[in-house]
Amino acid sequence: xxxxxxxxAGQIGRATLSDVAREADVSLATVDRVLNKRPGVHARxxxxxxxxxxxxxxxxxxxxARLARPHPHRVSFLLPAGTNTFVEMLREQIAGxxxxxxDHRVTAQTHAVDVFEPQRLARRVLSLxxxxxxxxxxxxxxxxxxxxxxxxxxxxxGVITLVSDVPKSRRxxxxxxxxxxAGRTAGxxxxxxxxxxxxxxxxVGVIVGSLSLRDHAERSLGFGQVMSAEYPGLKVLPPxxxxxxxxxxKELSARLLAAHxxxxxxxxxxxGNRGISATLKASGRAGKIVFVGHELTPAARxxxxxxxxxxxxxxxxGHEIRSALRLAIAxxxxxxxxxxQERIRIDIYLKDNLP
Amino acid sequence: xxxxxxxxAGQIGRATLSDVAREADVSLATVDRVLNKRPGVHARxxxxxxxxxxxxxxxxxxxxARLARPHPHRVSFLLPAGTNTFVEMLREQIAGxxxxxxDHRVTAQTHAVDVFEPQRLARRVLSLxxxxxxxxxxxxxxxxxxxxxxxxxxxxxGVITLVSDVPKSRRxxxxxxxxxxAGRTAGxxxxxxxxxxxxxxxxVGVIVGSLSLRDHAERSLGFGQVMSAEYPGLKVLPPxxxxxxxxxxKELSARLLAAHxxxxxxxxxxxGNRGISATLKASGRAGKIVFVGHELTPAARxxxxxxxxxxxxxxxxGHEIRSALRLAIAxxxxxxxxxxQERIRIDIYLKDNLP
DNA sequence: TTGAAAGCGCTAACAG
DNA sequence: CTGTTAGCGCTTTCAA
Numbered sequence: 001x002x003x004x005x006x007x008x009a010g011q012i013g014r015a016t017l018s019d020v021a022r023e024a025d026v027s028l029a030t031v032d033r034v035l036n037k038r039p040g041v042h043a044r045x046x047x048x049x050x051x052x053x054x055x056x057x058x059x060x061x062x063x064x065a066r067l068a069r070p071h072p073h074r075v076s077f078l079l080p081a082g083t084n085t086f087v088e089m090l091r092e093q094i095a096g097x098x099x100x101x102x103d104h105r106v107t108a109q110t111h112a113v114d115v116f117e118p119q120r121l122a123r124r125v126l127s128l129x130x131x132x133x134x135x136x137x138x139x140x141x142x143x144x145x146x147x148x149x150x151x152x153x154x155x156x157x158g159v160i161t162l163v164s165d166v167p168k169s170r171r172x173x174x175x176x177x178x179x180x181x182a183g184r185t186a187g188x189x190x191x192x193x194x195x196x197x198x199x200x201x202x203x204v205g206v207i208v209g210s211l212s213l214r215d216h217a218e219r220s221l222g223f224g225q226v227m228s229a230e231y232p233g234l235k236v237l238p239p240x241x242x243x244x245x246x247x248x249x250k251e252l253s254a255r256l257l258a259a260h261x262x263x264x265x266x267x268x269x270x271x272g273n274r275g276i277s278a279t280l281k282a283s284g285r286a287g288k289i290v291f292v293g294h295e296l297t298p299a300a301r302x303x304x305x306x307x308x309x310x311x312x313x314x315x316x317x318g319h320e321i322r323s324a325l326r327l328a329i330a331x332x333x334x335x336x337x338x339x340x341q342e343r344i345r346i347d348i349y350l351k352d353n354l355p
Numbered sequence: 356x357x358x359x360x361x362x363x364a365g366q367i368g369r370a371t372l373s374d375v376a377r378e379a380d381v382s383l384a385t386v387d388r389v390l391n392k393r394p395g396v397h398a399r400x401x402x403x404x405x406x407x408x409x410x411x412x413x414x415x416x417x418x419x420a421r422l423a424r425p426h427p428h429r430v431s432f433l434l435p436a437g438t439n440t441f442v443e444m445l446r447e448q449i450a451g452x453x454x455x456x457x458d459h460r461v462t463a464q465t466h467a468v469d470v471f472e473p474q475r476l477a478r479r480v481l482s483l484x485x486x487x488x489x490x491x492x493x494x495x496x497x498x499x500x501x502x503x504x505x506x507x508x509x510x511x512x513g514v515i516t517l518v519s520d521v522p523k524s525r526r527x528x529x530x531x532x533x534x535x536x537a538g539r540t541a542g543x544x545x546x547x548x549x550x551x552x553x554x555x556x557x558x559v560g561v562i563v564g565s566l567s568l569r570d571h572a573e574r575s576l577g578f579g580q581v582m583s584a585e586y587p588g589l590k591v592l593p594p595x596x597x598x599x600x601x602x603x604x605k606e607l608s609a610r611l612l613a614a615h616x617x618x619x620x621x622x623x624x625x626x627g628n629r630g631i632s633a634t635l636k637a638s639g640r641a642g643k644i645v646f647v648g649h650e651l652t653p654a655a656r657x658x659x660x661x662x663x664x665x666x667x668x669x670x671x672x673g674h675e676i677r678s679a680l681r682l683a684i685a686x687x688x689x690x691x692x693x694x695x696q697e698r699i700r701i702d703i704y705l706k707d708n709l710p
Numbered sequence: 711t712t713g714a715a716a717g718c719g720c721t722a723a724c725a726g
Numbered sequence: 727c728t729g730t731t732a733g734c735g736c737t738t739t740c741a742a
Contacts, residue, residue: 014457016719027729032721040727062458063418064719067734099691102369103417184707192548192665199550226707310547313708318695336454340673346708352539352581353668353701371735382713387737395711419735422718 015056024052076132081112085297093321118142134158134328141214183222191231201233202264209244209270250275268293314347370411379407431487436467440652448676473497489513489683538577546586556588557619564599564625605630623648669702
């Protein structure tokens with residue numbers, strides 16, 4: 001037993017930086033350099049420090065780290081331009097997190113981009129170089145975009161994809177739901193609400209935003225899987241592309257109703273639910289046709305309450321923003337992330353369990 | 356404009372304690388005394404400080420506060436003794452939060468109590484006096500318990516009710532779901548899965564743990580509301596008390612099936628779903644009878660996947676524990692709580708959206 | 711009733 | 727390549 005009456009050495013409380021420094025027989029600064037992977041440290045010192053860290057089971061104190069850091073972490077959000085209500089909700093959640101961000105020494109900037117233009121989107125992603133420490137991107141999955149993300153990562157910027165993933169990129173995390181599973185969930189809801197495995201008979205319409213959007217394609221896929229495997233009596237019609245535009249979805253759904261009198265259900269994969277809702281109400285079939293869609297917007301809420309929509313599948317915008325933010329700073333501070341807490345759920349809302 | 360070249364005064368960055376001290380023309384210590392409502396401060400000083408706080412829009416920095424505090428906050432959890440799987444999940448979540456707690460200077464202790472004994476429970480609650488800063492209690496709603504909670508609060512201990520509320524008490528918060536709404540949700544699920552407002556016909560069984568448990572009673576109530584109002588073809592049978600015990604629920608459900616050949620659905624309000632599941636499987640009616648229950652335990656998960664259960668209504672144990680912990684420390688540190696984040700959702704799980 | 715001062719554990723100049 | 731040092735914003739003795 002060393003007889004030096006130093007405080008701490010794995011006894012009471014947790015090990016601190018100075019404990020590590022003492023054990024590794026180097027200075028505070030050197031430990032800091034090793035921990036933060038800064039260059040210019042002798043290999044021997046690195047090894048000593050790492051050994052001490054392991055031995056003492058050292059974990060940095062995030063509060064102290066935050067307090068000492070003179071500059072805030074800068075995170076940039078890249079969100080689709082336009083009037084999509086869900087994106088609007090994401091924006092609000094970012095704005096609403098300012099208090100939290102201040103407390104955590106984080107500053108955020110939000111940029112609007114035309115997500116449907118891979119070229120421009122990629123350029124925008126690239127332009128973030130040097131502008132921030134972490135980029136949170138809701139992006140189209142396209143090779144150009146993937147390359148841009150990879151380059152950003154190359155430059156030491158953390159990248160988190162939001163809502164829509166770019167799986168082959170070197171992004172640090174994806175914050176969003178499993179869209180195939182979400183589609184399957186919609187399938188089960190539509191199937192059971194239309195009469196169940198036995199009873200269900202008729203045609204089912206599907207309106208997507210665009211099949212070239214990865215998430216929409218995945219949802220359609222999952223939906224189709226369940227329908228064909230479990231509800232043979234239900235015939236899924238070929239998906240129509242509504243461009244997430246209420247005007248267009250309104251028109252399409254009207255055409256759908258006219259052409260298919262045996263329509264028993266309608267699955268809206270993307271946005272523009274307001275248009276469908278309008279058609280349904282105008283036709284007097286609201287509440288008769290099982291209408292399931294995504295994202296709990298104020299309009300969807302109202303449709304749920306008056307029975308126009310049977311169910312809404314949601315991803316919690318607030319949770320997604322907070323999660324992205326936590327993951328962003330966790331990379332910089334090496335804080336532990338609790339996977340459980342960061343998993344975005346596929347929420348199902350009926351008229352009865354609205355928040 | 357004052358010409359003193361002091362740093363800060365509402366300009367760059369946020370106001371600090373010293374800013375407040377300077378503006379109020381008192382010392383740091385005095386500001387701290389006022390902010391933490393410690394006694395022995397002249398009324399004039401109090402006023403000055405408060406004025407400065409408002410003027411500068413001061414909010415304490417939680418990281419700094421945490422760092423400076425020599426003693427951790429002590430929170431005690433009071434959970435039901437016994438083998439209930441959901442309670443087990445709560446326990447695991449508490450254990451799994453230890454890293455987070457360490458980072459936030461919080462220590463937790465968990466006590467097991469016989470919740471069904473108001474006397475003993477109340478005594479146990481009282482015994483927490485002086486033992487902790489915050490008590491998180493999953494309690495029976497009983498006058499004795501309420502009184503005990505109120506006394507604890509009187510003694511300056513924060514009380515948070517978990518899962519099951521004691522609404523008339525002076526508890527600081529309730530962390531849990533709206534059980535009437537949860538019951539309504541179950542109602543809609545059962546109704547729609549059994550054929551919808553028109554088609555549904557037959558009898559529906561209800562098994563509760565005990566009707567003297569507030570949450571069970573509330574769920575039954577909500578369930579009944581929806582069924583009678585929206586599914587007139589479905590006849591809800593009088594609830595049976597299964598004491599949350601798999602053996603008993605197994606027996607009860609078997610009796611139920613035997614006595615009611617026209618049973619189309621079964622709503623399990625409390626625990627003991629394993630027993631019901633066993634009966635259903637043994638009778639060959641698993642998957643035919645719409646079986647809806649609460650809490651996503653491993654067993655429920657399996658039942659969902661093999662079709663024995665149609666849906667599970669869940670409250671996220673991890674979210675509840677984290678929320679309780681955040682609320683506990685927020686009281687001590689005056690940190691802002693984001694109501695949105697603390698709202699516990701009524702999750703609906705189908706086989707397709709399992710986490 | 712009030713104030714001065716010593717940290718909490720970490721980061722980042724600035725010197726060697 | 728390494729160490730010293732001055733804080734970050736707050737809490738808490740200890741004196742006055």
